[in-house]
Amino acid sequence: MSDRAFLLRGNVQGRGVRPTTARRARQLGLMGYVYNCGQGVGIVASGSDKALQAFETWLHSKFQVLRQPVPPTPQLESFEILQSLTASILGTDVPVDTVCCSECLSEVVDTDPSHDPRRYGYLFNSCVQCGPRYSVISQMPFDRHRTTMQDFPLCKACQEDYKDVENRRFHGQTISCAHCGPRAWITDQCGERITTESLETGQLETESLQRASQETGLSNIQMIADALTGGKVVSIKGIGGYQLLCDAGNDESITRLRQIKRRPRKPLAVMSQNLPSARTLADINELEEHELLLSENPIVLLRSKFNSKISTLVHPGLKEIGILLPTSPLHWLIAKRCDRPLVVTSGNVSDMPIAANEDEAQDQLENVITLHHDREIHHPVDDSVTRISGSRPITIRSARGFTPRVWHAEPGPCLLAVGGHQKVSIAIRTEDKLVMGPHLGDMNSEATRHRFIQSFEQMKQLYGITPQAIVSDEHPDFFTTQFAVKQNLPTIRVQHHHAHIAGAMLDTGKTDCTVLGFAMDGTGYGGSNTACVPQSPGISMPLEDRTIWGGEVLRCTTATYQRVAHLRPFLLPGGETAITQPWRTALALIDQLPAENHFNHLLEQTSQNVTAKLFRNTYRTAPLTTSMGRLFDGISALILEHYETTYEGESAILLEATCDLSETGFYAFDFEQGNPVSIDWRPVVRSVLADLNRISRERIAMKFHRSVANLILDLSQRWHDAAAVLSGGVFQNAVLMDLLNQLSEEKTCQLDHPSRLPIGDGGLSIGQLVVASAILGHDNEYQPSKFETP
Secondary structure (H helix, E strand, O other): OEEEEEEEEOOOOOOOHHHHHHHHHHHOOOEEEEEEEOOEEEEEEEEOHHHHHHHHHHHHHHOEEEEEOOOOOOOOOOEEEOOOOOOOOOOOOOOOOEOOOHHHHHHHHOOOOOOOHHHOOOOOOOEOOEEOOHHHEOOOOOOHHHEHHHHOOOOHHHHHHHHOOOOOOOOOOOOOOOOOOOOEEEEOOOOOEEOOHHHHOOOOOHHHHHHHHHHHHHHHHHHHHHHHHOOOOEEEEOOOOEEEEEEOOOHHHHHHHHHHHOOOOOOOOEEOOOHHHHHOOEEOOHHHHHHHOOOOOOEEEEEEOOOOOOOOOOOOOOOEEEEEOOOOHHHHHHHHHHOOOEEEEEOOOOOOOOOOOHHHHHHHOOOOEEEEEOOOOOOOOOOOEEEEEOOEEEEEEOOOOOOOEEEEOOOOOOEEEOOOOOOEOOEEEOOOEEEEOOOOEOOOOHHHHHHHHHHHHHHHHHHOOOOOEEEEEOOOOOHHHHHHHOOOOOEEEEOHHHHHHHHHHHHOOOOOOOEEEEEEEEEEEOOOOEEOOOOOOOOOOOOOOOOEEEEEEEEEOOOOEEEEEEEOOEEOOOOOHHHHOOHHHHHHHHOOOOOHHHHHHHHHHOOOOOOHHHHHHHHOOOOEEOOHHHHHHHHHHHHHOOOOOOOOOHHHHHHHHHOOOOOOOOOOOEEEOOOOEEEEOHHHHHHHHHHOOOOOHHHHHHHHHHHHHHHHHHHHHHOOOOEEEEEOHHHHOHHHHHHHHHHHHHOOOOEEOOOOOOOOHHHHHHHHHHHHHHHOOOOOOOEEOOOOOO
């Protein structure tokens, strides 16, 4: 007999690793034990050398495995799962929330006699492979008493499942049934609790109580389904927060939902009952099907079929639609009863965080029928959003299912990064890993800022770290930058676009080389044309240029960058006001040509009661920008006469949707040589204006997109000695990315982009950590956390 000890690292908690390991060890006739700990999952096994070698080979095929010294081991007659050991600093990955698995779903929706009748119609069914994880965790290791499920002691039947080594719920930490709880209830439009006869049954035997609770759950579902099919807007408490639902084919319902959210035109996601029904709504290729079926359950942006089942009010003016499949048994049952596509969107008013408890739901979601439940959400988390570009995904929003996301690193300092101002996420560096938290939103409201502070403290507590420094954006007016300064810790400020590229370098595995980074977005605080490592933390990188950047070509390492090219600067009349009034940008563009007739016509069209002379006098002191995102806005205003926006990126998104994909023409940017090179957009704008009276706006929109794609390919070939990496909100554009994929293949030029790190500002915090680590002398290779489900 021999003994061996192992430590499993990575994403190994909340995924059924201990039960799977115990089963395999027993099959091989081994004795010993397995347990959760702060560093991962610990194993001590005793048996024949042959059996131990087979066991170790199996472990290496599934997990990241380290051999450990064998501790003093008590004599055991079998292989057991022991109580978890806690640690002050967390060394393992925090498990993520996952979609309801097919086996649990089958128990919920089918009356097959082979299924446990306790599971039928149960809204919170789960097992070791699925269900809530991150959203309910208060501490690690992952055990029931360290989650919000501690409020629901297991009933006798569930205890038997928990102890049965052959059961799918063997040591499942979130399992429950209608007898254990959680339980759901409904409030009406006035917030009054609605009860049913089944809830007034008094003292019943266990079986009767279970049946009554089951009937109540199904009657709650029917009540919600009846409201939805009757044209009502309802709210339900999902995995990570409350959600608003309505019939996706009912104009009146969608209008009402938009009024509640104060979201007049921004597209809404649609939940489809299953993959076949999703195919009736959108064109779905093999890669998009795989993305839809991920256990992370993201919203996937797809090419809409524009059929009568979906109202045009769901995605006004757009050719794409965001679709997700049901997340939990609750969602599945609602979708099945309604038997139609449903709008499913976060339960919050615009600029507010997603409601996570009953009080927040009542404050934000007025006059709607709401299904609540009593499982507390410890970490509120929104739905993730992705799309497929070429053969790879692009992450638009990283939240439920994808976060916390981990990259393993060599030992280094503990740091905490706070992102920018929009699409903020918090990221931390522990001793040996980088971790990105979920999307928190834009820091415009006090409520969102409070949620940010709450998340900041929760991440420190969950991972057991005391940061040695705080990393932020250079913009002095960002809430996150000011928050960082107030923490009484050394601060490291990272230039916005350098952080974009550094994050992309991490996600594409290029942290050990120099890249040519295309950082293109709306606005970012300008930096110096060349930035080197500062002498000490707390001192910002040297700054010379306070232009608002956003159309940048940077030669980057993780520690430094050199600005080799940028868009020719143009004025941004009204500053931030120009973001919501893109006619201002359009006027600034054509004023540099000159094109007096177009200038006066546009000024008249916008109904601004000012003369051209007065307008020019007022914007002479406007800030300068090199933003590609703002150039898209200006071109959109010229082509589509779209002068006001109601959500971020609306002008560019509508321009993308207008494109005639069959158009093969393009415009040409010019170059003004220098250091850095200035990319002259004036020939493009001049050509757009000339085309306005000659060809359709659809063809002009496509020619502009081809122009930008050609520009990026040309520049990447000019500095061909460095790998080209793309990052920034401009690259969320599907038409642009498809063109870049096509052109790069034709010219055998590789363009890389992040896949699971958000390509927009949601990935800034991780990029900030990469740069800060390099500044502090800990630049190294990083490895994403990997896990194969046993």
